[in-house]
Amino acid sequence: MGLPRSLSNIALYGKTNKLRLPFGSVREEFIVARAREHLMYSGSRDAKVSGVGIVVRTGRKWRAAEAVQQAETRLKHKAILGSVTQGRAGLGSLTATRYDLASGRERQRLVQEEVRASVEEERTSRAVAMRQQGAWMNPSNLYTWGRVETPACPLCSKPGTLEHILSSCSKALGEGRYWWRHDQVLKSIAEAISKGIKDSRYRQATAKAIHFVKEGQRPEKTSKSCSAGLLSTARDWVMSVDLERQLKIPQHIIQSTLRPDIILVSEATRQLILLELTVPWEERI
Numbered sequence: 001m002g003l004p005r006s007l008s009n010i011a012l013y014g015k016t017n018k019l020r021l022p023f024g025s026v027r028e029e030f031i032v033a034r035a036r037e038h039l040m041y042s043g044s045r046d047a048k049v050s051g052v053g054i055v056v057r058t059g060r061k062w063r064a065a066e067a068v069q070q071a072e073t074r075l076k077h078k079a080i081l082g083s084v085t086q087g088r089a090g091l092g093s094l095t096a097t098r099y100d101l102a103s104g105r106e107r108q109r110l111v112q113e114e115v116r117a118s119v120e121e122e123r124t125s126r127a128v129a130m131r132q133q134g135a136w137m138n139p140s141n142l143y144t145w146g147r148v149e150t151p152a153c154p155l156c157s158k159p160g161t162l163e164h165i166l167s168s169c170s171k172a173l174g175e176g177r178y179w180w181r182h183d184q185v186l187k188s189i190a191e192a193i194s195k196g197i198k199d200s201r202y203r204q205a206t207a208k209a210i211h212f213v214k215e216g217q218r219p220e221k222t223s224k225s226c227s228a229g230l231l232s233t234a235r236d237w238v239m240s241v242d243l244e245r246q247l248k249i250p251q252h253i254i255q256s257t258l259r260p261d262i263i264l265v266s267e268a269t270r271q272l273i274l275l276e277l278t279v280p281w282e283e284r285i
Helices: 026-042 047-051 064-081 105-129 139-144 162-168 170-174 177-200
Strands: 238-241 262-266 271-275
Touching (some): 026 047, 026 064, 064 105, 170 177, 177 238, 177 262
């Protein structure tokens, strides 16, 4: 398939990554099935079945009883916390079935979903711990896999790790390669802002209001409108970009030695927008 050797099954079976492929893990289905079997025995209405203590056979590294117990503990903790509101949603807008109020099949379903969520959390933690994931095309990794004869950087002969190539090569810095990369990204952003300024002249900024719905009523259907954004608050935006010259903040606005990458000025509305772009290696921010 042309995939790097460092690629793991996290990319194939993960449900929270960017790929989200429609594949299922056999291991995940095995874990959920064994957890379901344990719940059937322990939660049976027949006292003889539930009290005999049937042990579901699994491997040595994972046990169904321990996984179910851990899932139930997490569900009890969630029941204590209640429904946590996310974003700008109002209080009580997000509802979920509480484990302490559920019974029968509903409780078993919650436990199985929690077991499945624990498997996904394990994948996520492994993905975070894999620093080599997505960093396979560099001399250091290629040398480890036997694809090249030396792990050195082709420019300065130092170890060619991804961090070195993106932000630590002295020769690349001296040749202006990092500045060139920065300016190319800056040009793309400036072009997008320039287009946004032209488009905003035909839009009007409207205040967003929250429409509350009374109990028993249905919300009214409203047409989705595109947000006008900050650029629509003025019609005389003047943009300056730090390309091929030293950009400074206009002296009549403020005296400063700062050199932002992009400046947007509106004299009519007395607004000033400063943009600073950084294109580094993530660990050097």
